Amino acid sequence: MRNTGERIVQNALMLVAFSALASLLLIAVFIFKEGLPFLLRTGLRDFLLSSDWRPQEGHFGIYPMIVSSLWVTFGAMLVGAPLGIACAIFLNEFVPKSVMRVTKPTIELLAGIPSVVYGFIGVIVVAPLIRSHLGGPGLSVLCAAVILGIMILPTVISISVDAIGSVPNSYREGALALGATRWQSVHMVVLKAARSGIVAGVILGMGRAIGETMAVIMVAGNSVKIPHSALDSVRTLTANIALEMGYATGQHRQALFATGIVLFVFIMILNSLAMAAMKKSVK
Amino acid sequence: MKRFMIGMAMGLTVVGLLAGCGRQSAALVTVAGSTAFQPFAEKLAEQFMAMRNDVNITVQGGGSALGIQAARSGTAQIGMADLVQLPPEAAELVSTTVARDGLALIVHPANGVTNLSIEQVRGLFNGTLKNWKEAGGADQSVRVVSREAGSGTRSSFEQTVGGIRLTAEAIIQDSNGTIRETVANDPNTIGYLTHGLLSEKVRAVRVDGVDCTEAAILEGRYKLVRPVFLLTKGAPGGAAKDFIDYVLSPEGQGMIRSYGLLPAK
Known part of the structure; x- marks a missing residue:
């Protein structure tokens, strides 16, 4: 009796586990099914490298969106990565454990704030600051980078904290015994040992930044053009899909799914890089 | 396990009860399309259903293009x-034309420009007029705000101005x-x-x-x-005819007016 019960639960759990996998697979199949015919018809080069996006006239070039996505993500990394890593070092090495116990969950709460709220803060606070002090429309690469940089902090910090925390204490003690100062032991020994974990955290944060949609639509301005400066308004791949999906029919809709494929490939690459980095850290 | 089963059973019962609440014998009318008219259609449908117990109207958005598609395929x-x-x-x-809607060109209250010719509007949105100076304003670069491709508001705007x-x-x-x-936050923008x-x-x-007022729109x-x-x-x-008739009735048109749109005639 007990055995059958156990088996039922076991199988049910397995079913649940596989359904998660299956939904991922289904999503991938669906995106490719909708977008691939379009890609094959238009040709990869015309789609990826043309900068003419006028769906009403049948021109579908997403080059500006690709460039914009990369710039916005790169900017978010410039803001988020140093802040996040510095915060992780500080929490692990320079404050008592009791402070860490309060601070870390608080930072992780940041991940629970809806992206609309981040976007709203970007529109109301950050964009006007940029417009009045630096010029341009305010809704820009810079604004998106700042907002996304803050949004990826919880990811970067919590993974970096774990990576730094898993460096054995004997390393630190060894460094101190050799006469290193605390900072020297941190940046010459601890950071080196935790490097791959930190890199994984940064890459996962990057994946979050490139995939974020709502906040970016609100703060990036969504112009379809290749940005010439950080103050230009841009449209990312995700924003392009979300903005136009509601109205798109026929070829336009397929082009948006093809945009989804490009995004899918980007994120797959980033995630495999992160996994490879993490694997290295386990060794 | 047992408790879980009971929970499940209770959950299913509640779902079943809720599903049973719908009106069984009512004629179903689906209205779909323009997101701009959707909120008005919802209010009109609500009023209509309050009078007519035998009709159930669902209103969906999706945009004008979807509205045309849905009417053609019969999904709405x-x-x-x-x-x-x-x-x-x-x-x-x-x-059937059920209402009219004026498109207002808007700028920041601090913007000095008060009047634009259609030609200037075209130039601003095409990017040939890049400075407010060229349209009678301050020496500031123009920032244009528009809607996404496919929006009914955008295509209406571009068609009425022409050549955009x-x-x-x-x-x-x-x-x-x-x-x-966006326009309220930036003195150098123009939108609609x-x-x-x-x-x-x-x-x-x-x-x-000409000012964008109700009177000016009504007088053409x-x-x-x-x-x-409505297509x-x-x-x-x-029931679809009854609903359209209701929208066109003095009462329906009055409601359209009170919500900020203009009556059809």
């Missing part, structure tokens, strides 16, 4: 579209509300929205010397106006 009995010119594929549908090929510099916002916010959503945070510009002096169509496959019949 009534499609909503607010385009100046219906596309060729809508030719087979019967269209939107500049790549244009900032794109995805609703009337966010356009208003349905005149029912004007507020004191932005200022409507005169077009060819204000140029940027688009009709709102049916063949002449409307049954």
Whole structure:
């Protein structure tokens, strides 16, 4: 009796586990099914490298969106990565454990704030600051980078904290015994040992930044053009899909799914890089 | 395990009860399309259903293009579209004009420009007029705010002005509300929205010397106006016809007016 019960639960759990996998697979199949015919018809080069996006006239070039996505993500990394890593070092090495116990969950709460709220803060606070002090429309690469940089902090910090925390204490003690100062032991020994974990955290944060949609639509301005400066308004791949999906029919809709494929490939690459980095850290 | 089963059973019962609440014998009418007219259609449907117990109307958005598509395929009995010119594929549908909507050109209250000719509007949105100086304003660069490709408001605007090929510099916002916010926050922007959503945070510009007011739109002096169509496959019949008749009745038209749109006639 007990055995059958156990088996039922076991199988049910397995079913649940596989359904998660299956939904991922289904999503991938669906995106490719909708977008691939379009890609094959238009040709990869015309789609990826043309900068003419006028769906009403049948021109579908997403080059500006690709460039914009990369710039916005790169900017978010410039803001988020140093802040996040510095915060992780500080929490692990320079404050008592009791402070860490309060601070870390608080930072992780940041991940629970809806992206609309981040976007709203970007529109109301950050964009006007940029417009009045630096010029341009305010809704820009810079604004998106700042907002996304803050949004990826919880990811970067919590993974970096774990990576730094898993460096054995004997390393630190060894460094101190050799006469290193605390900072020297941190940046010459601890950071080196935790490097791959930190890199994984940064890459996962990057994946979050490139995939974020709502906040970016609100703060990036969504112009379809290749940005010439950080103050230009841009449209990312995700924003392009979300903005136009509601109205798109026929070829336009397929082009948006093809945009989804490009995004899918980007994120797959980033995630495999992160996994490879993490694997290295386990060794 | 047992407790889990009981929970499940209770959950299912509640879902079943809720599902049973719908009106069983009512005639179903689906209305779909324009997101601009959707909130008005919802209120009209609510009022209509309060009078008619035997009809159940569901209103969905999706945009004017979807409204045309849904009416053609029959997934909706009534499609909503607010385009100046219906596309060729809508030719087979019967269209009834139920309201009119003025498109207001808006700038920041601090912007010095009060009047623009259609020619200047075209230049601003095409990106050939890059400085407010060229349109009679301060020496500041122009920032254009528009809607996303496919939006009914955008295509109506571009068709009524004519000859617009939107500049790549244009900032794109995805609703009337966010356009208003963007313009309200930046003295050098120009955008457009349905005149029912004007507020004191932005200022409507005169077009060819005509203010965007209800009177000017009704008299046909204000140029940027688009009709709102209800589309049916063949002449409307049954409950769909009753609903359209209600929208066109003095009561329905009065409600449309009180919500900020303009009556059809």
